[in-house]
Amino acid sequence: xxxVVPRRSRLFRAACVATLALFLVAQPHPASAYxxxxxxxxxxxxxxxxxxxxxxxxxxxxxxxxxxxxxFQAAADTAxxxxxxxxxxxxxxxxxxxxxxxxxxxxxxxTLGFRSEPxxxxxxxxxxxxxDGVTGDLVEADIFFNSxxxxxxxxxxxRGRWDVQTIALHEIGHLLGLGHSAIGETEQLATGGRxxxxxxxxxxxxxxxxxDIAGRTLQPDDIAGISDLYPATGFNRETGSVSGRVTxxxxxxxxxxxxxxxxxxxxxxxxxxxxxxxxxxxAGLRPGPHVLRVEPLDDADTVSFFSAxxxxxxxxxxxxxxxxxxxxxxxxxxxVELKVVPK
Amino acid sequence: MAAVLALVLLPGVAFAQSAESARFEVSGGLxxxxxxxFGTVAAxxxxxxxxxRRVFSSETTxxxxxxxxxxxxxxxxxxxxxxxxxxxxxxxxSTRLSGDVExxxxxxxxxxxxxxxxxxxxxxxxxxxxxxTPFVTGxxxxxxxxxxxxxxxxxxxxxxxxxGLYYVRASAHxxxxxxxxxxxxxxxxxxxDGVAPxxxxxxxxxxxxxxxxxx
Numbered sequence: 001x002x003x004v005v006p007r008r009s010r011l012f013r014a015a016c017v018a019t020l021a022l023f024l025v026a027q028p029h030p031a032s033a034y035x036x037x038x039x040x041x042x043x044x045x046x047x048x049x050x051x052x053x054x055x056x057x058x059x060x061x062x063x064x065x066x067x068x069x070x071x072f073q074a075a076a077d078t079a080x081x082x083x084x085x086x087x088x089x090x091x092x093x094x095x096x097x098x099x100x101x102x103x104x105x106x107x108x109x110x111t112l113g114f115r116s117e118p119x120x121x122x123x124x125x126x127x128x129x130x131x132d133g134v135t136g137d138l139v140e141a142d143i144f145f146n147s148x149x150x151x152x153x154x155x156x157x158x159r160g161r162w163d164v165q166t167i168a169l170h171e172i173g174h175l176l177g178l179g180h181s182a183i184g185e186t187e188q189l190a191t192g193g194r195x196x197x198x199x200x201x202x203x204x205x206x207x208x209x210x211x212d213i214a215g216r217t218l219q220p221d222d223i224a225g226i227s228d229l230y231p232a233t234g235f236n237r238e239t240g241s242v243s244g245r246v247t248x249x250x251x252x253x254x255x256x257x258x259x260x261x262x263x264x265x266x267x268x269x270x271x272x273x274x275x276x277x278x279x280x281x282x283a284g285l286r287p288g289p290h291v292l293r294v295e296p297l298d299d300a301d302t303v304s305f306f307s308a309x310x311x312x313x314x315x316x317x318x319x320x321x322x323x324x325x326x327x328x329x330x331x332x333x334x335x336v337e338l339k340v341v342p343k
Numbered sequence: 344m345a346a347v348l349a350l351v352l353l354p355g356v357a358f359a360q361s362a363e364s365a366r367f368e369v370s371g372g373l374x375x376x377x378x379x380x381f382g383t384v385a386a387x388x389x390x391x392x393x394x395x396r397r398v399f400s401s402e403t404t405x406x407x408x409x410x411x412x413x414x415x416x417x418x419x420x421x422x423x424x425x426x427x428x429x430x431x432x433x434x435x436x437s438t439r440l441s442g443d444v445e446x447x448x449x450x451x452x453x454x455x456x457x458x459x460x461x462x463x464x465x466x467x468x469x470x471x472x473x474x475x476t477p478f479v480t481g482x483x484x485x486x487x488x489x490x491x492x493x494x495x496x497x498x499x500x501x502x503x504x505x506x507g508l509y510y511v512r513a514s515a516h517x518x519x520x521x522x523x524x525x526x527x528x529x530x531x532x533x534x535x536d537g538v539a540p541x542x543x544x545x546x547x548x549x550x551x552x553x554x555x556x557x558x
Binding site: 183184185196197198199200208209212213214215219261263264265266268287288289291293295317318319320321322323324325326327328329331333334 | 381384385386387388389390391392393395396398399401403436438440443444445446447450451452453454490491494495497538539540541
């Protein structure tokens with residue numbers, strides 16, 4: 001078994017960076033709701049997901065001031081439960097016990113816990129994976145929480161301390177196979193970092209801030225993503241997708257962020273154009289009319305989503321499509337074209 | 344003078360009796376539906392502390408439209424008819440998008456909708472005044488709205504109440520057609536479900552103008 005590290009990308013969370021040791025599935029899926037992780041084993045591509053349930057996890061036997069291992073485990077369990085409670089997704093989990101091993105150890109155990117990484121001064125937490133190099137099966141996925149930061153498990157959050165449950169919910173999304181969502185707005189700081197103005201997904205790569213507990217609640221984008229990855233019976237039949245191209249001057253562009261907005265429910269689900277033709281697809285949508293909005297990926301570093309080598313185009317103006325796209329039940333809208341103009 | 348007057352009025356009396364005694368009525372004409380607003384829905388995101396921040400706003404309307412309608416009625420009492428009707432209206436959904444935080448220009452996104460209403464109801468005629476007879480009507484119906492490309496069918500219910508006027512003329516072929524004329528009504532139609540975002544009952548005005556024949 002080998003730990004697959006084809007590319008390393010840095011995932012930013014607030015003033016901190018989360019690292020993730022996998023590459024993104026950059027090929028357009030026929031109908032996908034989310035960026036997903038993937039890998040190649042023996043020239044075969046795999047979408048990163050657990051093929052057997054429940055997902056068993058261990059917790060490192062490490063405590064911090066204010067957070068005992070039992071409190072940490074309870075917060076992590078609640079985060080697992082939040083994902084497992086999505087009615088349109090089918091997944092389960094099981095706490096296997098405490099372990100002396102640390103997350104990142106290649107022990108065949110999915111382990112969550114604290115580890116001190118003071119050199120990673122912008123990394124709050126990180127998820128890494130261990131994949132069987134022969135079968136391609138996902139063997140373990142570990143999440144380390146950087147104990148160089150102050151953490152809290154207070155029910156209402158704690159000013160100046162990062163909420164374990166909130167960060168665990170995001171990282172467990174990665175552990176289950178989800179990539180990042182770009183539904184969020186930020187502003188550039190003079191110091192070079194970014195300040196989050198608002199987020200529309202737990203899987204947005206930058207956390208709102210310490211003390212925040214709003215991130216304990218999944219958003220429609222997260223729900224569509226996890227349901228697409230682990231669909232419950234009837235999910236694909238009861239929901240639909242929208243697909244098409246994003247073009248600039250008649251040519252497809254890569255990495256454009258497309259959001260499908262349901263004007264009846266106010267829900268947003270997003271994805272990206274993922275090839276040179278500008279093809280995108282967004283699945284897991286409630287049937288009915290949707291507004292499409294396209295924007296450049298300028299609210300987070302593009303490497304939070306794609307490889308630095310990918311030709312991500314951010315030189316265009318955000319735009320709405322002047323058509324309402326009708327999402328059919330159990331099908332696709334048919335191709336639409338989102339035309340954008342340079343900034 | 345009285346004899347002359349009687350000669351003039353007699354055909355009218357006979358025609359009126361004939362028109363009112365006719366069992367069946369068939370009509371066809373135009374129906375205008377007023378617009379129906381579905382309200383404003385914001386695209387909100389979460390801010391630090393749990394509040395929300397509006398990314399943009401949307402306001403969706405089922406557009407007003409002109410369509411066609413046909414009806415068949417059967418007289419069950421002297422002034423009461425049971426009526427079945429079908430109305431077809433090519434309409435559309437319009438969503439006005441505004442207030443985008445990234446300065447995207449206000450946009451109206453549209454999608455065509457084909458609407459069918461299958462209605463049943465009662466029509467009660469009032470006292471005739473010359474060729475004009477007032478009536479009131481009310482009933483319920485089945486709403487069927489087909490989205491763009493008929494990729495999605497939305498169904499719902501309708502209820503209506505209104506009033507109108509018949510303008511009745513004698514038929515040139517009284518043995519086959521007892522009367523012909525025009526009718527116009529204004530009604531309040533209450534729609535539930537369909538392409539609407541929820542099950543709230545929404546009222547829209549509708550005007551029907553049709554030609555009819557009675558048998």
